[in-house]
Every structure is written in structure tokens, then in C-alpha cells.
Amino acid sequence: MEIIILLVALLDGCSSRALAAIHNSAYASNQEFESLSPSSNCDVAALGEALCDKRIEVVEEKLKGVATLVSQNKQLCEFQIKALRESGEQQKQICEHRIKEANQQISNAQKSAKTRTNEHQIGAAVSGKLSALYPGSRYYVSTEKFNWYVARKFCISNGMQLASFESKAESEALTPVLVKAGGFFWLSGTDLGSEGKFYWDNGTGKDVKDFTNWRAKQPDNYQGKEHCIHEQPGYGWNDIPCENQEKFLCEINDS
Numbered sequence: 001m002e003i004i005i006l007l008v009a010l011l012d013g014c015s016s017r018a019l020a021a022i023h024n025s026a027y028a029s030n031q032e033f034e035s036l037s038p039s040s041n042c043d044v045a046a047l048g049e050a051l052c053d054k055r056i057e058v059v060e061e062k063l064k065g066v067a068t069l070v071s072q073n074k075q076l077c078e079f080q081i082k083a084l085r086e087s088g089e090q091q092k093q094i095c096e097h098r099i100k101e102a103n104q105q106i107s108n109a110q111k112s113a114k115t116r117t118n119e120h121q122i123g124a125a126v127s128g129k130l131s132a133l134y135p136g137s138r139y140y141v142s143t144e145k146f147n148w149y150v151a152r153k154f155c156i157s158n159g160m161q162l163a164s165f166e167s168k169a170e171s172e173a174l175t176p177v178l179v180k181a182g183g184f185f186w187l188s189g190t191d192l193g194s195e196g197k198f199y200w201d202n203g204t205g206k207d208v209k210d211f212t213n214w215r216a217k218q219p220d221n222y223q224g225k226e227h228c229i230h231e232q233p234g235y236g237w238n239d240i241p242c243e244n245q246e247k248f249l250c251e252i253n254d255s
């Protein structure tokens, strides 16, 4: 039945647009076509076109629905990405914080291990007799008298060095204690090996130059025999023969 109508419409020479519309509506059910009750061939074409428009409308409506869904999904997706990014950022911060804490613990452990090593090396002869007389160092003020070489060895074998006075402040901090203890004290300064060129023989070998505290007319290398520095508390430094028996001052850096 429909095929005949279609053929008639075709032969009748209706516009190709109308024909296309009829072609599109070829998928309509029989009932739909019958309810249209065509009165002429071109009416059929017009009805076909109307039906087609209706179908396009439905499809467009569906497309709108899909577009809305896509946009909703897009928003949901963006929200999830944002949430992920934020939680990633949080994780990163937590992670960085943990790394920082761990590094702090490592550095603390290293410091305390270093302190323990130093404590361990300080022999029984001096441990418990050290005084923190100036920030960053502790000192052993000897009661024994040795020549400079033996005094130096004594300090080293107890994990320390003969003291070096790096600044006026350090020297002044030590003075009252040394005055009270009485006597003169070997420091690590010497010009053994190169006359007139004093250096701190405390492991660093730094030149004695940033701070000096020589007494007037010293060093004089009297009789060509004076190569070691001793401290005369309250007066300053003098160079005297390294073989002399003197008290001495050991120092250990805490930093």
C-alpha cells in the first residue's frame, strides 16, 4: 500500500525535498501512515515532511539530553580531577613534611653520635673536669706541668687539642679562671719549623694572625730558643722554650 503511494508521489513530480521527507518517514509504522489519510499525492509529500520534522525534533531533543548529560559528566569529571589534584597536593605536603622531619632526626642523630664519640674519646684523666668557659668550646685547665710537646700529646690523647685563642672575647672569658688557677699555660701556638711564623698547631694549622695578644716586645725568640706560646693570664702571650715545664689548657670544639 505505502509503496504504491510512494510511487504515485514520485510519478506526480513532487519536489525532491518532499520526496526525501517521504523517504525518511518510510520507517514510520503502518498506523501512522494510515492515520495521515492523504487526499492527494502532494498532501502525502507534505505530511511526510511534517512527520519527518517531528522525528528530527525528537532526535534533536534526545541530542540535547545527551549534551546535558555530557556537560554534567564533564563537570563531575572536572570536579574529580580537582579533588584528585588537591589530595595529591596534600599528599605531597605531608610527604615533604615527613622528609623534613626525617632529615631533622638524621641530623640530630648525627650530632648526638658526634658528641658521644667526642665524650668517648675524652679520657678519664680529664672527663668531668671540663668547663664550658666560652660558647662553642670546653676547656681542661691543667694542674699538671709538662713541657709543650707532652702537654700537646696529653690533650690529643684525651680527644682534645692544646687551646687556641681565636678572639679577644674568648681570651677574656678564660682569663679570670686562669688567673685564679695560677701559673702560665701552654697554648697550641708555635713557630717550630719556620722561625717567626706562628701557627696554631691544633689540627688546623691556621696562622696566628686574626687575633693576637702578645705582651710588649714579644715574641722575641730570646737567645734563639723560644718557639712555643704560653699565656700569662691577665698579661698576654710570650714565646718561651718549648722544653719548659708549664701548666696548659686543652680545648675541645663542641660545634
Ligand SMILES: *[C@@H]1O[C@H](CO)[C@@H](O)[C@H](O)[C@H]1NC(C)=O
Residues within 6 Å of the ligand: 161, 164, 165, 166, 200, 202, 203, 204, 205, 206, 251, 253
Ligand atoms: C684551631 O685554631 C683555630 C684558630 O684559632 C680555630 O679556628 C679552630 O677552631 C681550632 N680548632 C680546634 C680543633 O681547636
